[in-house]
Amino acid sequence: MQTSAMQTIVSMKWGTRYGADYVNRLWSMIKRNTARPTRLICYTDDSSGVDREVECMPQLEIELPENLRWLPWRKIALWDRTLPGLSPGDPALFVDLDIVVTGNLDSFFTFEPEAKFCVIRNWTQMEKNIGNTTCFRFHVGMAPEIMDDMVADPIGIWQRYRNEQRYISAVTRIPMTYWPEAWCASFKHGLLPRWPLNFVKVAPLPPDTRLVAFTGKPDPDEARDGRWPAPWYKKTYKHVRPTPWIAENWR
Template identity: 45%
Template sequence: MNSQTESPVQTVICLKWGTRYGSDYVNRLYGMVKRNTERPLRLVCFTDDSDGIQEGIEIKPMPPFDLPEKMRSHPFRRMFIFAEQLNDLQGTVLHLDLDLVVTGSIDKLFNFNPDSRFITIENWTQKGQGIGNMSVFRYRIGELTEVWERFRPDPMAMMNLYHNSQTFVCRTLGDVDFYPANWCLSFKHSLVPKWPLNFLVSPKLPEETKIIAFTGQPDINEAIRGEWPVSSNWKKLYKHVRPSPWLADHWR
């Protein structure tokens, strides 16, 4: 980021479509980022349903759905954010998923490695492969158009080739940067103790952590209560989590 050309306002964007996450997730995200910045903040939510989203959050329309039906609920749908123009947004933005908990300063997420075109979290299950987990990423509007230009002519071809959007984006860009590993953690991959300690020890929050991402299950409210829904009885032998009530102190 060029301090001479960037706005002093830090812009955070999120996307909400479908019914998986309600407006309460957007409102909580707004509360979390407001408490964890010392700078002017702009939170922009791209959504197809703004009902219940609180005042102070800017609402922008999701583009009309004209993708293959298979992509209606798939993360590939968010590729429009890499087009040359994104509504009236300009400059650097920080994208945050709705299913995460902010526990520390987001200012450092804007400051770190300011010249990076694209910076994200190294995916916890693909270490060393150059693949990010796009729960959290920062980029400049209109500077990663190669992603959109490659995706838009044949979306299904890209989905069939890469299967998930984060692999597609990272392979298309070729060279991505990562935040320090302890800044952005996965609840289930990073914080839940390994079996069998997960039956005895509750997850704890590391001091330097700024974001906790919730991929798959458990959801945030389940993690607070110490519940891990499983689809079969044998998974109950190892998929277990003790309550993490401290999450509720941040997720508000």
């Protein structure tokens, strides 16, 4: 269980898009970028191949219709009253698997210590008070109504909000505190040079960045190698040059 001396990071792996290597790379990056005792809990439906130091727990249960079951809506289960491996009220830092850690993570636990919900200000909707749930700090069981309401009316909530982070941002009664803007970057929406410069320039890594999110495509390995899977008719603008700093950090 959580102790005052231990920092807990949690992540989730389900389905087949991300394998055990993503969990293992995340754990390796966490160990290199924390000075205080830190553990990683991974809630997953398949723990095969995951480093034994990672605390794998069963996939979190949430009743969702088939069209939402394997989408990020599963993350709503983190708002349940209890979570395996943690006690009610424990603080935890959630991070998606498809990130690259490029700086110290300890400060994500000490930033605004009285804040109950710290989250990224969504890069593509900066003015709309929407939190991006790639990385957020929360306390276990602090807002179970978020999950209760989703389970009670999943189709209605999906139709109204379209994605889980818009839903959470709209209904939470807990004030959202945003991480410092420099800490969390979107590879696609913040670092990748705009067309047509993306054909000739490598995406830079700003010095104060601590976490880079890879929403949608390309994934970290694809951007690292200069690959962007896309239909042929989108290749005229969907392009990324090989990005050395990903290889240096995503390991």
